[in-house]
Amino acid sequence: MKFIYTMILYLSLCWGFTWQFSGRTHPELNWTTMETEHFRVHFHQGIEDIAKEGASISEQVRPTLLQQMGLDDIPIIDIIFTTEDEIMNGFAMHTYTTFIWVDQNEAAVWLEDEKWLYQVVAHELQHIVFSHKINTWLPEPWESLYSDTPGWVWEGLAEYETERWRPHRADISHKYHVLKNNMDKMDAHHDGYSKLLYWSDRFGDSTIVSTFTDRNKLGLFNFEKAFKKHTGVEVKQFNEDWRRHMNTYYYGYRSQKEPLDEIGEVVSLPIKKLDSFAFSSDSSKIALLGKDDKNQWDRSLIIAVRDTAKERERLEKQLKEDEKTKFDFFTKLIGDEEKEEKKKKNSRYYGIKKRLTMDIFITPVNI
Numbered sequence: 001m002k003f004i005y006t007m008i009l010y011l012s013l014c015w016g017f018t019w020q021f022s023g024r025t026h027p028e029l030n031w032t033t034m035e036t037e038h039f040r041v042h043f044h045q046g047i048e049d050i051a052k053e054g055a056s057i058s059e060q061v062r063p064t065l066l067q068q069m070g071l072d073d074i075p076i077i078d079i080i081f082t083t084e085d086e087i088m089n090g091f092a093m094h095t096y097t098t099f100i101w102v103d104q105n106e107a108a109v110w111l112e113d114e115k116w117l118y119q120v121v122a123h124e125l126q127h128i129v130f131s132h133k134i135n136t137w138l139p140e141p142w143e144s145l146y147s148d149t150p151g152w153v154w155e156g157l158a159e160y161e162t163e164r165w166r167p168h169r170a171d172i173s174h175k176y177h178v179l180k181n182n183m184d185k186m187d188a189h190h191d192g193y194s195k196l197l198y199w200s201d202r203f204g205d206s207t208i209v210s211t212f213t214d215r216n217k218l219g220l221f222n223f224e225k226a227f228k229k230h231t232g233v234e235v236k237q238f239n240e241d242w243r244r245h246m247n248t249y250y251y252g253y254r255s256q257k258e259p260l261d262e263i264g265e266v267v268s269l270p271i272k273k274l275d276s277f278a279f280s281s282d283s284s285k286i287a288l289l290g291k292d293d294k295n296q297w298d299r300s301l302i303i304a305v306r307d308t309a310k311e312r313e314r315l316e317k318q319l320k321e322d323e324k325t326k327f328d329f330f331t332k333l334i335g336d337e338e339k340e341e342k343k344k345k346n347s348r349y350y351g352i353k354k355r356l357t358m359d360i361f362i363t364p365v366n367i
């Protein structure tokens with residue numbers, strides 16, 4: 001019984017639908033299909049021009065995507081373009097089908113100078129080309145289970161073949177995870193990109209294609225075995241080498257920078273996860289944009305108000321403690337650095353928070 005439930009869950013994951021992202025269906029949309037030489041493009045009213053542009057991009061990137069994977073041909077691909085619920089995403093399936101949300105340029109600032117339509121179409125089509133590349137006679141879901149290709153390979157490959165390395169993809173994320181010492185918890189889109197760059201740099205990028213071309217005696221593809229055969233290194237060892245390499249790079253980079261306290265006073269702001277902040281002109285308030293709960297998906301605008309009564313309370317407590325240790329021989333001799341630090345941190349206290357809005361919604365980037 002457990003097996004049947006697992007299978008139902010797995011199959012439902014294999015066949016994704018756009019309503020799964022928002023919980024909404026859209027009976028008001030009328031769908032039309034446009035056929036090009038290698039694609040069937042499905043779209044609803046209001047986005048005909050975008051669909052035409054998307055179809056053109058698809059035909060233009062197709063030869064490059066095939067060439068990169070050493071393929072000559074691929075079956076006709078169905079592309080579904082939609083604007084429903086304004087979700088900044090897209091997903092591809094092994095059935096040579098991709099669902100793509102369009103009309104997102106204004107929100108997709110992380111693309112920097114790239115355009116959403118080009119980026120998302122090339123990315124999702126690369127997933128389909130890759131899926132075709134590692135396709136064998138074994139039907140799904142058995143094939144995915146047998147090949148056991150990690151998420152970082154899927155996403156990293158799509159980025160390596162269609163994008164360029166930049167702050168939001170994924171330099172900033174690397175800096176953060178290296179410093180936090182949790183590189184094993186990175187999003188597959190982030191560690192995947194640098195792992196593919198590292199793979200190509202260390203073993204040559206022809207080993208990427210030869211790994212995915214590999215089939216065992218049964219004609220099946222298994223990522224770990226193929227990777228070992230074509231690079232000479234176990235995936236586990238590769239991940240560890242990558243971790244060391246990235247840590248060396250980012251700590252080397254950090255060592256060339258001035259320490260933060262040389263630039264100014266370091267303070268902790270009263271919020272769990274901060275995107276940006278600004279002081280009011282008299283410094284009595286801070287406007288904070290971010291999340292006050294780790295599990296919150298949206299962003300809040302929070303106003304933190306300076307609490308001078310609390311500051312006085314802290315200062316008095318500090319003075320009393322100073323008085324107590326005044327004649328302590330060792331403190332006199334070596335100073336009390338910890339206390340000095342504390343004093344600095346406590347100089348201003350912003351505590352009374354007011355959450356102004358709950359619906360600044362930023363869709364997580366996950367194409």
Ligand SMILES: [Zn+2]
Pocket residue numbers: 123127154155158366367
């Ligand atoms: Zn992707």
